[in-house]
Amino acid sequence: MDVNRINPILDAVGGTLPQLGFQSVTKKSVALGGSVLKWAGVMINIGMLGSIKGSIAIGMSTAGACRFASTMMMGMEVKELDELSQSAISEMANMVCANACTRFSQDGIEGVDISPPVLFVGEGGKVTLPVPKVISVAFMVDDIQVDIHIGLHE
Amino acid sequence: MSAIRVMVVDDSPFSRTLLAEALTQGGCEVVGEAESIETLIQVYDECKPDLVTMDIAMPGADGFECTKTLRLHDPAAKVILVSSMKDEETEADARHAGAVGYVQKPVEEDVLLRVIQNVMSPDKMFGNLDAWSCDIFAEVLAQNITRMTKSTAKITEQADLRKNISQGITVVIGIIGRYPGSIVFDLTQEAAEKMAEIMLRRPAKSPAEVVSVAAEFANVVGGVACSMLNRKEKSFGLRVAPPSVFQGATNEIISPMLHMHGVEADTDFGRLSLSFGFKKGTVLWM
Numbered sequence: 407m408d409v410n411r412i413n414p415i416l417d418a419v420g421g422t423l424p425q426l427g428f429q430s431v432t433k434k435s436v437a438l439g440g441s442v443l444k445w446a447g448v449m450i451n452i453g454m455l456g457s458i459k460g461s462i463a464i465g466m467s468t469a470g471a472c473r474f475a476s477t478m479m480m481g482m483e484v485k486e487l488d489e490l491s492q493s494a495i496s497e498m499a500n501m502v503c504a505n506a507c508t509r510f511s512q513d514g515i516e517g518v519d520i521s522p523p524v525l526f527v528g529e530g531g532k533v534t535l536p537v538p539k540v541i542s543v544a545f546m547v548d549d550i551q552v553d554i555h556i557g558l559h560e
Numbered sequence: 561m562s563a564i565r566v567m568v569v570d571d572s573p574f575s576r577t578l579l580a581e582a583l584t585q586g587g588c589e590v591v592g593e594a595e596s597i598e599t600l601i602q603v604y605d606e607c608k609p610d611l612v613t614m615d616i617a618m619p620g621a622d623g624f625e626c627t628k629t630l631r632l633h634d635p636a637a638k639v640i641l642v643s644s645m646k647d648e649e650t651e652a653d654a655r656h657a658g659a660v661g662y663v664q665k666p667v668e669e670d671v672l673l674r675v676i677q678n679v680m681s682p683d684k685m686f687g688n689l690d691a692w693s694c695d696i697f698a699e700v701l702a703q704n705i706t707r708m709t710k711s712t713a714k715i716t717e718q719a720d721l722r723k724n725i726s727q728g729i730t731v732v733i734g735i736i737g738r739y740p741g742s743i744v745f746d747l748t749q750e751a752a753e754k755m756a757e758i759m760l761r762r763p764a765k766s767p768a769e770v771v772s773v774a775a776e777f778a779n780v781v782g783g784v785a786c787s788m789l790n791r792k793e794k795s796f797g798l799r800v801a802p803p804s805v806f807q808g809a810t811n812e813i814i815s816p817m818l819h820m821h822g823v824e825a826d827t828d829f830g831r832l833s834l835s836f837g838f839k840k841g842t843v844l845w846m
Contacts, residue, residue, distance in 0.1 A: 425628070521801055534768075
């Protein structure tokens with residue numbers, strides 16, 4: 407897919423996360439890889455369908471996810487990724503992807519919609535996204551690394 | 561039927577009074593009022609309303625931020641945003657903040673009450689989808705095991721599957737439509753290899769081939785099931801997004817926004833687990 411198409415997603419990350427209580431959102435690296443990714447900790451999958459389709463997978467470590475949920479919940483202590491924290495980080499993924507859809511539509515790419523997030527939590531393994539090439543962007547969100555894997559095609 | 565209990569959030573005492581009057585006239589009961597994010601959660605917890613009307617323009621945290629905060633506190637909270645602004649961007653922001661409705665100021669009593677009735681009435685269509693999906697997914701799973709693997713399966717229904725542990729290979733398919741949802745198809749690596757061997761009529765040449773056979777099987781089951789649901793009710797408009805495949809046993813699979821149903825198929829090549837669920841799309845805009 408056209409690499410410029412990832413900008414609405416990156417802008418959605420930068421635009422949404424500060425609203426959730428994060429001070430800084432910095433892009434650390436961008437990489438183009440194959441369809442198979444390794445993951446561990448937490449990986450959130452959201453399906454996208456419309457004139458652009460595929461999946462967006464958002465990954466972070468379990469400890470990172472706990473700190474992430476804690477910030478979203480106004481600093482409440484999060485020792486483990488319980489139901490409330492899982493719900494919080496799912497909301498974040500949902501908000502980022504929904505915001506990306508709005509930005510796509512502003513760019514003239516209409517009718518892109520998303521499915522509810524499905525979370526994988528554990529030792530991890532591999533994930534295969536439904537495109538030959540995946541663009542992976544690592545962000546530092548305060549001190550938490552958040553990986554956004556974009557597996558979309560037109 | 562008892563009155564719908566409403567909490568009003570607005571920084572202006574004048575607006576609160578107008579809204580409270582309109583609500584009371586319409587048979588609702590105003591059970592609490594808050595003027596800012598500072599008292600929002602406390603009042604909400606004290607009065608436990610059926611729904612909240614929320615002004616957007618407030619000093620400090622605005623209505624979007626208050627809605628997000630409230631929905632993090634109680635994901636079941638129903639918020640109707642009230643604002644003099646009425647443009648696409650504001651509406652999109654309201655949707656993304658998690659509001660279930662949007663009413664323009666100055667509030668017309670009948671419009672406000674219609675939105676409230678829509679938000680509060682049980683959604684029969686969603687109930688139908690939830691009920692039909694169980695039978696249809698079970699039927700389509702059984703049919704496609706027979707068609708694609710030439711074997712029979714014993715299908716059993718599973719109870720709530722909000723939490724689920726992966727057996728090894730998990731295909732996730734998003735559903736888009738009036739009620740978005742997810743399909744999760746799960747099986748062991750060994751079962752996936754045997755299934756691929758039967759479907760390909762030779763052993764799979766690579767792990768990637770095993771993954772793609774599992775993804776294709778789930779895609780067919782999901783696609784056919786959603787088409788059958790669409791035939792029962794055209795306005796569902798369900799479509800499936802391309803599948804992602806997760807590998808690695810013992811990972812927990814969670815669908816926080818959905819009430820998942822599940823069916824299991826015991827086959828000659830192992831147990832296949834299929835879970836699915838839809839999200840009640842209560843977003844209503846006036």
